[in-house]
Amino acid sequence: MNNKPANILFIQADQLAATYLGCYGNSVSKSPVIDKLAATGTLFDRAYTNFPLCAPSRFSMLSGKLASAIEAYDNGAEFPSSIPTFVHHLRAQGYQTCLSGKMHFVGADQLHGFEERLTTDLYPSDFGWTGDWTEVVMGQSNNDSTFNGAGICLRNPQMEYDEEVVHRACRKLYDIARGRDSRPFMLTVSMTHPHDPYQCRPEYWDRYLHEDIDMPAVGMLPEDKMDPFSKRLKAQYGLYESQPDEETVRIARHAYYGSVSYLDDQVGRLMSVLSETGLDENTMIVFTSDHGDMLGERGLWYKKCFFENAIRIPLIISLPQDNRGKFFKNVSLVDLFPTILEYADSDAGFLDIDGQLDGNSLMKVLQGQDDGWNDIVYSESLAEGANAAVLMVKDGALKYTLSGVDPEQLFDLDSDPLELNNLAGQVKYRETQARLKSLVEKKWDVDQLTEKVKASQNNRLFIAAALRQGKKADWDYNAPDQSANQCLRPPETYNDWAYENLVGFRKPD
Numbered sequence: 001m002n003n004k005p006a007n008i009l010f011i012q013a014d015q016l017a018a019t020y021l022g023c024y025g026n027s028v029s030k031s032p033v034i035d036k037l038a039a040t041g042t043l044f045d046r047a048y049t050n051f052p053l054c055a056p057s058r059f060s061m062l063s064g065k066l067a068s069a070i071e072a073y074d075n076g077a078e079f080p081s082s083i084p085t086f087v088h089h090l091r092a093q094g095y096q097t098c099l100s101g102k103m104h105f106v107g108a109d110q111l112h113g114f115e116e117r118l119t120t121d122l123y124p125s126d127f128g129w130t131g132d133w134t135e136v137v138m139g140q141s142n143n144d145s146t147f148n149g150a151g152i153c154l155r156n157p158q159m160e161y162d163e164e165v166v167h168r169a170c171r172k173l174y175d176i177a178r179g180r181d182s183r184p185f186m187l188t189v190s191m192t193h194p195h196d197p198y199q200c201r202p203e204y205w206d207r208y209l210h211e212d213i214d215m216p217a218v219g220m221l222p223e224d225k226m227d228p229f230s231k232r233l234k235a236q237y238g239l240y241e242s243q244p245d246e247e248t249v250r251i252a253r254h255a256y257y258g259s260v261s262y263l264d265d266q267v268g269r270l271m272s273v274l275s276e277t278g279l280d281e282n283t284m285i286v287f288t289s290d291h292g293d294m295l296g297e298r299g300l301w302y303k304k305c306f307f308e309n310a311i312r313i314p315l316i317i318s319l320p321q322d323n324r325g326k327f328f329k330n331v332s333l334v335d336l337f338p339t340i341l342e343y344a345d346s347d348a349g350f351l352d353i354d355g356q357l358d359g360n361s362l363m364k365v366l367q368g369q370d371d372g373w374n375d376i377v378y379s380e381s382l383a384e385g386a387n388a389a390v391l392m393v394k395d396g397a398l399k400y401t402l403s404g405v406d407p408e409q410l411f412d413l414d415s416d417p418l419e420l421n422n423l424a425g426q427v428k429y430r431e432t433q434a435r436l437k438s439l440v441e442k443k444w445d446v447d448q449l450t451e452k453v454k455a456s457q458n459n460r461l462f463i464a465a466a467l468r469q470g471k472k473a474d475w476d477y478n479a480p481d482q483s484a485n486q487c488l489r490p491p492e493t494y495n496d497w498a499y500e501n502l503v504g505f506r507k508p509d
Helices: 032-040 054-063 086-092 157-177 228-236 246-276 333-343 427-443 446-467 482-486 494-500
Strands: 007-014 042-048 096-101 185-194 283-289 315-318 325-332 376-381 390-395 398-403 409-412
Touching: 007 246, 007 333, 032 246, 032 283, 032 315, 054 333, 086 096, 086 185, 086 333, 096 157, 157 185, 157 246, 157 482, 185 246, 246 283, 283 333, 325 333, 325 376, 376 427, 390 427, 398 427, 409 427
Parallel strands: 007 185, 007 283, 042 325, 096 185
Antiparallel strands: 042 315, 283 315, 376 390, 390 398, 398 409
């Protein structure tokens, strides 16, 4: 569709719920850069993750397949090298593909189609974080450190990481602007904010008045009102032993808002370089997250469940052409694979993907043609705490969850946006429940999937224990120091190096 191949800047946040951005209607949040991006592009109001956990969500997004289809069951599941990603497709079509930041790859392949990686990953690349359904509390689970450590912080590892991620990404954009590589680019910039720990620097804390921080719309529920999965998650996080009080919740949420503003500033740095180099004139910008954060809603924190705060994510796509608008039907991260390939004018003739993907291209939506959109999305939760396959389908405003061990759930978000009234089992909704259950059972074999997850956990837990014995060979990717590329080395002469590697040079007026 483009005479000149389109560049792609893909920006991903971590644990950012859509409802904590101004462009999604939050009156507390201060996110002007992301809000401006939404105003100049298309905002997808009902965008969902296909798995409310970091690694499986990202593997699913990159492959265009549900995580269970590629056996990405938890944060310690390998992303197989044999699975094509949209990055592979773009690279085969002549794109330079580059990653700066977190993608939580597990396994020996730490590139998955990226030609260049500017940073190492934030988290381990081995099987150490394998889910284990036999444990009530895993060694890697969150605990009351989350709340004891919430507040103002001058420096923490995630700040260090994200600033390096954005610094290297900006430097890469300047390098692209030099024009030494004429290929179109696909640059992915993936930050870890606003993921817990709920901490932010003083200047971001001070952007908000503490009394303005909103509290959870639904506070702690009594035990008889909680579903079994939520109870297991509470136990996993130690919330029965140490439940944060009201002020602690407000502090954590205040710091989360500060982290959202920090993230917004980092996006602003990228947008500034893109604009001043003129690269914005032919660059598609995608902004999204891998999953959300419960932030105290229903007494729950973090992710893994199917309540809106955990699975409803921001998705904004801005094209060089005018595509302003909002889309209110259900979409999900697996839709990005076919969307990006269509925008890049890839016919994917070298690998037939027809019928293999779980998503649909959003290009017609971006062009204002939304008739006939399939208003159905699917999501999975198979990691620690699930104890069996937990599966969700959302059709319009109706959200249905089927579990191998828990009672069914059905919510109508139009009449019950806070998901307090489980309609499953009510006579009035018997046919609706049966129809949605049939969609789930058509997509998955629940019992078979449960057994496959158990077998995978057993294998990976054994391998992880075995590899801790003796000498350890890391799968981690150690990025080369990019600053060496800016230094003078033979056979280049000083004058060539000093005066020909410039960006945006001009004589003063």
